[in-house]
Amino acid sequence: MITTTNPADGTTIAEYARHDDGEVEARLARSWTRFTHDWRTRPLDDRTDLLERLADVLDDRTDELARLMTAEMGKPIRAARSEVEKCAWLCRHYAETAETYLAGRSIQTDAAKSYVRYDPMGPILAVMPWNFPLWQVFRFLVPNVVGGNTCLLRHASNVTGTALEIERMVAEAGGPDGLFTTLLCDHDTVESIIGDRRVRGVTLTGSDVAGRAVAAAAGRNLKPSVMELGGSDPFIVLDDADLDLAAQLAVDSRYLNSGQSCINAKRLIVAESRYEDFLDALVQRVKGLVVGDPTEESTDIGPLASEGHRDTVADQVHRTLVHRNGGEALVGATMIDGPGAFYAPTVIRDVNPEAPAASEEVFGPVSAVMSAADDDVAVALANATRFGLGAAIITGDDERGEAVAAQIDAGMVFVNQLVKSDPRLPFGGVKDSGYGRELSQEGAVAFLNTKLVWVD
Structure with a gap:
């Protein structure tokens, strides 16, 4: 049965x-x-x-x-x-x-x-x-x-x-x-x-x-x-980005479907000079997400698909936080008490690229945030994964965004927009x-x- x-x-x-x-x-x-x-x-x-x-x-x-x-x-x-x-x-x-x-x-x-x-x-x-x-x-x-x-x-x-x-x-x-x-x-x-x-x-x-x-x-x-x-999509915020736009798109992308999408923005790679300000804007928005009964109109984040799946996400977060230079949780990083497979929306800063939250696909509401000294470092971090589904680049200069997009190993790259599927556009990836x-x-x-x- x-x-x-x-x-x-x-x-x-x-x-x-x-x-x-x-x-x-x-x-x-x-x-x-x-x-x-x-x-x-x-x-x-x-x-x-x-x-x-x-x-x-x-x-x-x-x-x-x-x-x-x-x-x-x-x-x-x-x-x-x-x-x-x-x-x-x-x-x-x-x-x-x-x-x-x-x-x-x-x-x-x-x-x-x-x-x-x-x-x-x-x-x-x-x-x-x-x-x-x-x-x-x-x-x-x-x-x-x-x-x-x-x-x-x-x-x-x-x-x-x-x-x-x-x-x-x-x-x-x-x-x-x-x-x-x-x-x-x-x-x-x-x-x-x-x-x-x-x-x-x-x-x-x-x-x-x-x-x-x-x-x-x-x-x-x-x-x-x-x-x-699967995917471990990079979301790159360049130093000329509109931070309000970047933070909102990051939340819309990462926490879509309670974080259970192959094209969620799973690794947020942010220019060093904008890093702290971006984190502040991101955390503020994540704290405002409504977690609860998925049948309620006001709910943003429902349960994960099963308790076993929720436990997998919790384990990945735990292993990230205890990893050598693994990162610091700014919000969330915990299961929610009570019935159901709920996990709190989470933001982890300073994630090591080798830590589970960055090196594995985390299929839940967890943002792994890291900084990049310049565009070349951002591209290197974006490509440092066995996956290659989608990527997003947030910038004030479309030509600069396209130049960075050309260097990304992914099947789809969106500039100043979150990665999404659309009947008019081909959808798919490369590598794993x-x-x-x-x-x-x-x-x-x-x-x-x-x-x-x-x-x-």
Whole structure:
């Protein structure tokens, strides 16, 4: 059985029976049949119309879906509603742009005609995490559905209710049986699914440990894959930055989703001459964050996803504070008494780059702050990580920001803005943050066959 638990109070939400081998096989078969007999040849207008209807379903069920996510993983209710709204935007964006994204291109050669076209490949498996239980799935679902593939989902077990609701919503929008299929199975079953000849690709969002395992299975079976893994994103404040802007963006980025995002600003690297003033502005704002019941509109920080996850964050903070030259906690650095997996918003100054808060991914509301003597030192600190997902640079000079951005080892760099995902922009990282891109045109064709046609 799969049991989902409310991390705010530890109560049981629901229990679900896992799919046995026979049910997994039946669901794989339906996905393959839908692809081969129908969906791959559906006109593009049919697919985009489905996305428009799916966006309408999301609009109609925003409050219900938000409450479900808040119950299952503790997301503050305002953020949960925003997540549903963003998924509707994603559907409408691809409905509007699919014709352009999926258009082939002519290539001038000595043939009478030569061109590239994008063809669907088949069922694509997604292995998805709990931190954005709707958005992570929709940014896989939408481009693949509009591109002619069918979709298989193995979601994190603690958000099983959300996974099943996504399947129901696709059906409610008019998606035929087998177009989107949720699989309630364990990790061991995932490898066998990847090896099934009917599965044509796999995408994972999660830790680099999970990514290595899934990517290895995909490689053994010669299946294309996209890996969106962890991050330890640097947030660089240069000496000409507007400190009010820098401090507010740092709080907005680091404490988003209670600090449980791969693109949170996890390492704050600040010019030496502005260091103390920035810390004062940061701490003042962090102290003003409201921690509590995630169903309350006023709450900024809810519980972490589980008590075990909260304990991991607490251990990382403890090891940072006792590390040689590890840092000093200015606020937080403690669990919150009472029921639920709550951890206080935390700021640690003078963090050693080798300390856990800087060298590991801390998936919780913890800012690791360090100073940099100049831009070159800031870049060196930013790149001193095995991760390379996103980075932010705050500066009064856009050209200077772009010059620093060019030196950062990351898949995405934002100048005077926090790192964020946007349907119009490619999303993904380098190094241990994975490979491949989601969203935008790159995401639209990630699991399509780039087919060359030559006519003599």
